[in-house]
Amino acid sequence: MLDSRLTRRKALAGLTALLGGALAATGRSGAAGTAAGDVHEQGSHADTQGSLHAGFAGRGRVDPGANGFDPGRILRDFDLGRTRTLSGGRTLREWDLVAVDKEIELAPGVRFAAWTYNGRVPGPTLRCREGDRLRINFLNAGSHPHTIHFHGIHPAFMDGVPGIGEELGGGLVHPGERFAYEFEAEPFGLHLYHCHAAPLAAHIAKGLYGAFVIDPRDGRPAADELVMVMNGFDTNFDGSNELYAVNTVGFHYLSEPIRVRRGELVRIYLVNVLEFDQINSFHVHANFFHYFPTGTSLTPVEFTDTVIQGQGQRGILELRFPHTGKYMFHAHKTEFAELGWMGFFEVVE
Numbered sequence: 001m002l003d004s005r006l007t008r009r010k011a012l013a014g015l016t017a018l019l020g021g022a023l024a025a026t027g028r029s030g031a032a033g034t035a036a037g038d039v040h041e042q043g044s045h046a047d048t049q050g051s052l053h054a055g056f057a058g059r060g061r062v063d064p065g066a067n068g069f070d071p072g073r074i075l076r077d078f079d080l081g082r083t084r085t086l087s088g089g090r091t092l093r094e095w096d097l098v099a100v101d102k103e104i105e106l107a108p109g110v111r112f113a114a115w116t117y118n119g120r121v122p123g124p125t126l127r128c129r130e131g132d133r134l135r136i137n138f139l140n141a142g143s144h145p146h147t148i149h150f151h152g153i154h155p156a157f158m159d160g161v162p163g164i165g166e167e168l169g170g171g172l173v174h175p176g177e178r179f180a181y182e183f184e185a186e187p188f189g190l191h192l193y194h195c196h197a198a199p200l201a202a203h204i205a206k207g208l209y210g211a212f213v214i215d216p217r218d219g220r221p222a223a224d225e226l227v228m229v230m231n232g233f234d235t236n237f238d239g240s241n242e243l244y245a246v247n248t249v250g251f252h253y254l255s256e257p258i259r260v261r262r263g264e265l266v267r268i269y270l271v272n273v274l275e276f277d278q279i280n281s282f283h284v285h286a287n288f289f290h291y292f293p294t295g296t297s298l299t300p301v302e303f304t305d306t307v308i309q310g311q312g313q314r315g316i317l318e319l320r321f322p323h324t325g326k327y328m329f330h331a332h333k334t335e336f337a338e339l340g341w342m343g344f345f346e347v348v349e
């Protein structure tokens with residue numbers, strides 16, 4: 001269950017200690033020392049750093065089997081749905097999404113009563129091609145009314161907003177009810193979907209969201225493609241987040257770095273669904289990337305190493321790593337980084 005006693009500060013101290021453990025386990029004790037220094041400054045248990053490490057080390061790691069999803073796999077898990085060709089040659093692409101309540105583990109020992117699409121947070125990364133006909137069969141098997149609101153271009157009654165299109169079965173979908181969202185895939189780019197039931201912040205913060213990729217008709221250049229949904233969790237219902245992450249599990253990519261190949265094009269689909277905080281950011285060390293806001297143009301607008309996104313903003317990053325080794329990536333809002341939103345790329349030959 002939720003640990004209502006987990007305050008933001010306690011989370012910081014505990015997770016920073018966890019970070020130390022994770023880094024020590026991968027032989028990066030120098031960075032762990034830096035983290036311990038932060039604990040020191042927060043007036044926490046710096047003199048018991050060793051025992052804190054031992055305490056968290058004893059709790060082990062988040063078990064992907066128990067959670068039912070693995071951030072290491074979510075990265076490259078694109079759900080293309082079921083397809084068939086309609087008369088006229090068009091593709092109908094179809095998915096089944098089920099809203100279910102589910103307790104998940106966000107960091108070792110930190111549990112959260114989430115609301116999920118298909119039992120995972122973020123929900124499946126839905127991927128299609130510009131011009132496809134899309135059908136999303138939604139079943140609400142959760143305990144509260146929900147919807148699926150897609151970003152993109154579509155008619156009002158397919159918008160997943162309470163009160164709109166309810167005479168046609170749309171709008172709010174009550175527990176036990178179904179609705180099929182159907183619309184064209186447009187425009188190409190990187191979008192998202194999320195529940196739009198009220199109170200909106202609560203329904204999003206509980207975990208009802210996912211990435212939605214519409215490929216251009218002619219595709220994009222071949223690349224190692226990664227989905228990163230930047231999120232956070234209010235574990236004590238105080239209206240602010242106690243833990244930040246990419247793809248839900250704090251520090252996951254610190255202990256299990258994302259392996260990429262030297263010189264290969266890496267394409268990151270970066271989505272910010274963070275509630276309660278006004279901005280989020282992504283920074284990569286020792287490298288620069290081309291940035292395509294919302295992915296709606298094939299021409300990048302920026303060559304940078306840091307990008308800021310407000311809630312609901314997203315963009316595509318393209319980069320190559322010229323050197324092997326381990327490179328950090330993290331929110332450049334350092335508080336978020338220290339509360340879980342940091343990781344490593346491990347560049348190999």
Ligand SMILES: [Cu+2]
Nearest residue numbers: 146195197203
């Ligand atoms: Cu909802």
